[in-house]
Amino acid sequence: MLVRNLETRDHAPIITVVNDWWGGRPMAGMLPRLFFTHFQPSSFVIEDRGQLVAFLIGFISQTDPAQAYIHFVGVHPGYRAQGLGRQLYQHFFDTVQAQGCQTVRxxxxxxxxxxxxxxxxxxxxxxxxxxTAQGIAITHDYDGPGEHRVRFAKTLG
Ligand SMILES: CC(C)(COP(=O)(O)OP(=O)(O)OC[C@H]1O[C@@H](n2cnc3c(N)ncnc32)[C@H](O)[C@@H]1OP(=O)(O)O)[C@@H](O)C(=O)NCCC(=O)NCCS
Structure with missing residues (x-):
């Protein structure tokens, strides 16, 4: 399988499938085209014989260059549990660590x-x-009213 940087042409194929990949949740609106145009150096896809089967959209913080942020990761349901998500994350970690990032959120x-x-x-x-719910810390209304989130962080290195 081929790992390559995200390109603008990936926008249409990804927003077409993303709601299905998230089990029917409406996610496409969280992936405007700007991510596919302006975040290419730190965003990646995996292709299997030309078919896009996994993607990661992330970036280095403009506010704190020691931090990186992963906005989205998705793997085709038929390709899960084969290490593709881990491969994309490791690729991202290596990329941002080489540019001085110490933390990923x-x-x-x-x-x-x-x-x-x-x-x-x-x-x-x-x-x-x-x-806390089922042992995991939750921040209520983090992304707006009713938009609760688990906030994850990882130190690199
Ligand atoms: C979450 C997701 C990206 C994982 O991708 P994946 O390619 O199946 O994950 P991997 O095979 O690389 O798994 C990496 C590790 O996570 C674990 N893992 C992955 N999904 C898991 C699950 N649903 N339950 C338990 N463990 C899981 C694996 O066991 C593996 O652990 P190990 O390497 O220590 O043995 C994929 O399930 C997906 O696209 N889900 C829908 C979209 C989504 O929710 N994205 C994340 C929010 S933005």
Whole structure:
């Protein structure tokens, strides 16, 4: 399989499938075209014989260049549990660490138990929140009213 940087042409194919990849949750609106145009050096896709089967969109913080942030990661349902998510994350870690980043952050929804398990396996820890559910710290209304999040961080190196 081929790992390459994200390109603007990936926008349409990804927003077409992303709601299905998230089990029917409406996610496409969180992936405007700007991510595909302006975040290419730190965003990646994996292709299998020309078919896009996994993607990661991330960036180095403009506010604190020692921090990087992963906005989205998705793997085609038929390609899960084969290490593609781990491969994309490791590629991102290597890329941003080479540019001086020491910490990677991301958030996920408390209902996304698969994502919580994945990030825990990838060495992230949940940052303190204002409540706890099933042992995981949750920050209520973090991304707006009703938009609760688990806030994950990982130290590189
Ligand atoms: C979360 C997701 C990206 C994981 O991708 P993946 O390619 O299946 O993950 P990997 O095979 O690389 O797994 C990496 C590790 O995480 C663990 N893991 C991944 N998904 C898991 C799950 N649902 N439950 C438990 N553990 C899981 C694996 O066991 C593996 O652990 P190990 O390497 O220590 O043995 C994928 O399930 C997905 O696209 N989900 C829908 C979109 C989503 O929720 N994205 C994250 C929020 S932005």
């Amino acid at each position: 991301c958030v996920t929804s408390p209902v996304n138990t698969g994502s919580i398990a994945f990030h825990t396996h990838m060495g992230f820890t949940a940052e303190p929140g204002d409540s």
